[in-house]
Amino acid sequence: MSSSAEPQAAPRAGRWLxxxxxxxxxxxxxxLPAIALILGLVAYPFLYAIYVAFTDRMVGSAGNWVGFxxxxxxxxxxxxxxxxxxxxxxxxxxxxxxxxxxLGLALLVNQHLPGRGLFRAFLMLPWAMPAFVAFLTWRVLxxxxxxxxxxxxTQTGIYPHVIDWLGKRETAMPSVILASVWRGFPFWFISIxxxxxxxxxxxxxxxxxxxxxxxxxxxMVTFPGIRQVLIVTTLLSSxxxxxxxxxxxxxxxxxxxxxxxxxxxxAYFGMQTQRIGEAAxxxxxxxxxxxxxxxxxxxxxxxxED
Amino acid sequence: MEQALRNPVRRxxxxxAVLTDRQRFWIGRGLTYLCLVVAVIVIVFPIYWMVxxxxxxxREIYRMPSLWPRxxxxxxxxxxxxxxxxxxxxxNSLIVSTAVxxxxxxxxxxxxxxxxxxxxxxxxxxxxxxxxxxLTPTSLLFIPLSILMARMNLGxxxxxxxxxxxxxxxxxxxxxxxxxxxxxxxELEEQxxxxxxxxxxxxxxxxxxxxxxxxxxxxxxxxxxxxxxxxLALVLVTSESQRTTPLALNYLITSDVLPWGxxxxxxxxxxxxxxxxxxxxxxFMVQGLTAGSVKG
Numbered sequence: 001m002s003s004s005a006e007p008q009a010a011p012r013a014g015r016w017l018x019x020x021x022x023x024x025x026x027x028x029x030x031x032l033p034a035i036a037l038i039l040g041l042v043a044y045p046f047l048y049a050i051y052v053a054f055t056d057r058m059v060g061s062a063g064n065w066v067g068f069x070x071x072x073x074x075x076x077x078x079x080x081x082x083x084x085x086x087x088x089x090x091x092x093x094x095x096x097x098x099x100x101x102x103l104g105l106a107l108l109v110n111q112h113l114p115g116r117g118l119f120r121a122f123l124m125l126p127w128a129m130p131a132f133v134a135f136l137t138w139r140v141l142x143x144x145x146x147x148x149x150x151x152x153x154t155q156t157g158i159y160p161h162v163i164d165w166l167g168k169r170e171t172a173m174p175s176v177i178l179a180s181v182w183r184g185f186p187f188w189f190i191s192i193x194x195x196x197x198x199x200x201x202x203x204x205x206x207x208x209x210x211x212x213x214x215x216x217x218x219x220m221v222t223f224p225g226i227r228q229v230l231i232v233t234t235l236l237s238s239x240x241x242x243x244x245x246x247x248x249x250x251x252x253x254x255x256x257x258x259x260x261x262x263x264x265x266x267a268y269f270g271m272q273t274q275r276i277g278e279a280a281x282x283x284x285x286x287x288x289x290x291x292x293x294x295x296x297x298x299x300x301x302x303x304x305e306d
Numbered sequence: 307m308e309q310a311l312r313n314p315v316r317r318x319x320x321x322x323a324v325l326t327d328r329q330r331f332w333i334g335r336g337l338t339y340l341c342l343v344v345a346v347i348v349i350v351f352p353i354y355w356m357v358x359x360x361x362x363x364x365r366e367i368y369r370m371p372s373l374w375p376r377x378x379x380x381x382x383x384x385x386x387x388x389x390x391x392x393x394x395x396x397x398n399s400l401i402v403s404t405a406v407x408x409x410x411x412x413x414x415x416x417x418x419x420x421x422x423x424x425x426x427x428x429x430x431x432x433x434x435x436x437x438x439x440x441l442t443p444t445s446l447l448f449i450p451l452s453i454l455m456a457r458m459n460l461g462x463x464x465x466x467x468x469x470x471x472x473x474x475x476x477x478x479x480x481x482x483x484x485x486x487x488x489x490x491x492x493e494l495e496e497q498x499x500x501x502x503x504x505x506x507x508x509x510x511x512x513x514x515x516x517x518x519x520x521x522x523x524x525x526x527x528x529x530x531x532x533x534x535x536x537x538l539a540l541v542l543v544t545s546e547s548q549r550t551t552p553l554a555l556n557y558l559i560t561s562d563v564l565p566w567g568x569x570x571x572x573x574x575x576x577x578x579x580x581x582x583x584x585x586x587x588x589x590f591m592v593q594g595l596t597a598g599s600v601k602g
Binding site: 023024026027028030031033034035037038039041042043044045046048049052101104105108109111113119120121122123124125126127128129130131132133134136137138139140141143145146147148150151182190194236239240242243244245246249250263264267268271276279280283284287290294297298301302 | 335338339341342345346348349350351352353355356359367368371372373413414416417419420421423424426432433434435436437438439441442443444445446447448449450451452453454469470472473476477480505506530533534536537540541552555556559566569570573576577580581583584585588591592
């Protein structure tokens with residue numbers, strides 16, 4: 001680290017800019033713009049959001065420190081409790097479904113199949129579709145008038161009556177979940193498939209020689225091979241699903257009567273009503289859980305890297 | 307089995323067992339294809355519906371829904387592009403996404419190179435900050451960012467959007483490029499420096515060309531990230547002339563009349579080029595995705 005350790009630096013110790021120092025300066029200079037922008041655009045706003053959450057800031061007034069008043073107020077509102085409940089349901093159910101579908105399809109495509117490349121390309125399509133386009137399309141699909149889903153269900157006779165999928169309390173959340181799974185499972189599928197392909201084939205042979213059946217081979221060879229990827233994918237997917245805005249905003253805007261309300265949409269509505277302190281408190285309220293997920297994910301990703 | 311080996315009479319039975327194995331194989335194959343075909347249908351149907359809705363006349367969309375349009379029309383595209391002036395948001399989105407891509411790839415190439423090639427103090431910390439920034443959701447940042455942009459007089463402008471989009475594109479591209487740069491052998495670079503290149507020259511002439519596929523993948527991810535962003539645009543942009551594509555489509559559905567035809571025409575215009583690109587470059591994009599897990 002220190003320049004005196006460099007042998008060629010000794011003869012010209014009088015010069016301030018030794019080769020090693022120059023290299024360090026160069027290294028710092030390269031990383032500086034990125035770090036400065038990230039500190040200014042992410043770290044500072046992040047801390048600022050926490051500060052604002054403890055003030056009664058409104059549009060046009062800087063606001064005063066009010067301690068936990070915003071959080072106490074929110075905890076007493078019904079919409080806040082339903083946002084907590086809906087976020088938990090949305091994250092847990094979509095994660096489980098994306099895991100099952102992604103894992104199942106990855107196992108199928110991982111076989112030596114003619115045409116597997118084409119299947120893989122099709123299975124990736126929802127991921128290539130911009131999220132806003134995907135959810136706008138699903139919004140049209142769910143329509144009682146002119147929607148494709150109702151058309152199929154009524155014409156095939158599976159269910160003869162037209163359903164207002166997004167307009168009814170009982171069906172709104174399942175509809176949001178279905179669209180989110182459709183858009184989100186390819187990420188799981190691709191990650192799991194890549195992990196499956198990195199498992200050495202001779203491990204399966206060895207297990208077969210030892211007399212393991214298909215189920216035992218899955219638990220003793222496949223599962224340990226993809227466990228790390230499953231954990232990281234679950235963490236990332238939970239963080240993104242809990243904080244996603246587009247799915248609920250474009251499908252239901254949190255309705256009907258808050259049946260699909262989630263934190264980011266609630267925070268956005270809070271901002272529109274100009275009570276910025278409260279809105280910030282909404283988005284900061286989920287920070288403790290988020291922080292735990294982010295810290296675990298960060299340390300796992302950094303371990304991956306080494 | 308032993309019986310079968312000793313007694314030739316039992317051999318036909320052994321052959322039968324082989325046959326059932328083969329049958330089992332074909333049944334497995336058949337089920338595999340069945341599942342995959344069902345999955346593909348479920349995936350393609352919404353995309354199909356988007357496309358045909360954009361090609362239907364309004365009366366067909368609302369009054370007589372069908373799987374195949376009776377009359378194909380480009381009327382929805384005309385309404386969108388001419389009446390709703392949709393070229394403006396497309397142009398805005400192109401400007402913002404291109405600028406964000408160029409700026410973040412430039413800055414993050416330097417940062418990623420520095421972190422992969424040099425050893426110095428705080429490197430672990432810097433790596434951690436970048437990962438934290440990558441995982442910090444926009445839903446947490448949109449309120450303070452809108453206050454800060456207003457304070458800097460950058461609210462409601464494409465410049466402001468470009469600046470705030472760096473919050474997600476910069477950590478993402480730095481994180482991904484680190485993975486690609488690690489794959490370039492150090493020896494090649496050292497050879498180049500012996501041949502008279504400076505450090506920076508080695509970065510420009512050796513590392514960047516060798517990681518060109520990675521840089522292309524990162525550019526596509528960054529571009530689509532900016533192209534798709536809705537929440538920050540919704541909060542920052544107030545005037546119609548500064549709207550981006552997702553924002554313009556968002557305002558189509560928050561109006562009272564719901565124009566499904568033009569809406570799906572806009573959806574087609576803003577997604578089909580990207581989807582074709584991903585479809586063609588899938589190998590490439592999968593590598594990028596698994597290199598660092600890209601936000602979906």
